[in-house]
Amino acid sequence: MGKTSNTDFYFKTSTMKQVLFIVFLTMGIFLQAQRIDYNIIKDFGANGYDVVSYFDGKALEGKKEFTTNYDGVNYKFLSDQNRDKFIADPPAYLPQYGGYCAYAMAVNGKKVNVNPETFEIREGKLYLFYNRGKNNTLQFWLDQSPEVLKSKADKNWQKTKN
Numbered sequence: 739m740g741k742t743s744n745t746d747f748y749f750k751t752s753t754m755k756q757v758l759f760i761v762f763l764t765m766g767i768f769l770q771a772q773r774i775d776y777n778i779i780k781d782f783g784a785n786g787y788d789v790v791s792y793f794d795g796k797a798l799e800g801k802k803e804f805t806t807n808y809d810g811v812n813y814k815f816l817s818d819q820n821r822d823k824f825i826a827d828p829p830a831y832l833p834q835y836g837g838y839c840a841y842a843m844a845v846n847g848k849k850v851n852v853n854p855e856t857f858e859i860r861e862g863k864l865y866l867f868y869n870r871g872k873n874n875t876l877q878f879w880l881d882q883s884p885e886v887l888k889s890k891a892d893k894n895w896q897k898t899k900n
Contacts, residue, residue, distance in 0.1 A: 774899050776811045777837035777851060783811040784866070785854035789831040790820035792864050797855040808832075833857075833864045835895045840865040841875035844887035847894035860884065 779785045788800040800814025804821045807813070808828045815821040824831050835843045840858075842850035856869035856876045865888075867876040879887055 774809065774836050775849065776809070777833075777849065778811060779851070781812055783813050784833055784837050785852070786814045787854040788815045788820055789813060789833065789864060790823050791816055792857055793831065793859060795859075797857055799854075830862075831864065833866045835865075835891060836899060837866055839868040839875055840891055841867055841879045841887065843894050843898075844879075844891035847898055849898065858884075860888070 776783050777785075782800075782805075783789070786799055788798050791798040791800075798816055800816055800820075802814060804815040804817055805812055806815075806821055806825055808824070813824065815824065834840060836849070837852065839848075839850040839852050842848045850868050852866040853869035854866060856867040856874065858865045858867070858876060858879070865879075867874070867879065869876060
C-alpha cells in the first residue's frame with residue numbers, strides 16, 4: 739500500500755465537503771417546496787380577514803393597503819400594527835388546518851371552506867368553521883367534545899395538509 743500525501747487527503751476531504759454541501763442544499767430546496775395547502779379565497783388566506791383581529795375577539799376584514807405574504811399566501815390586515823404583529827410571529831396567528839373548517843377536518847379529514855366570521859380561539863390557536871343555514875359547525879364542535887375533535891383534526895391534518 740502506498741502512502742497518502744497531505745495533498746491527496748486535502749482533495750478527498752474538500753470533495754467530500756462539496757458533496758455534503760450539495761446534498762444539504764438540495765434537501766433544503768426540496769423541503770422549502772413542500773408548502774401547506776392553505777384555504778385561499780380571492781387571493782387571500784383567511785378569506786381576507788385580519789387574522790390578528792381574531793385574537794381581540796373580532797372577525798374583521800382586512801384592507802388591501804395593509805398586506806403581507808407568508809409561505810406564499812397573502813394576508814390582509816386592518817392596520818400597520820396588526821400587520822407588524824403578524825410579521826413578528828406568523829405561526830402565532832395562522833388559522834389551524836390551513837384555514838379550512840376545523841370540524842370537517844376532525845370528522846372526516848376533508849378540506850371544507852369556512853365562514854370567516856365563525857371562529858374560536860382555543861389554547862391560543864385560531865380555528866375557523868363552516869357556517870351556512872343550519873350547519874354551524876362551530877356549534878357542533880362545541881356541543882361535542884372540542885378536545886377530542888381537536889385531537890382527531892390534528893391527526894387528519896397530518897395526512898392531508900399537502
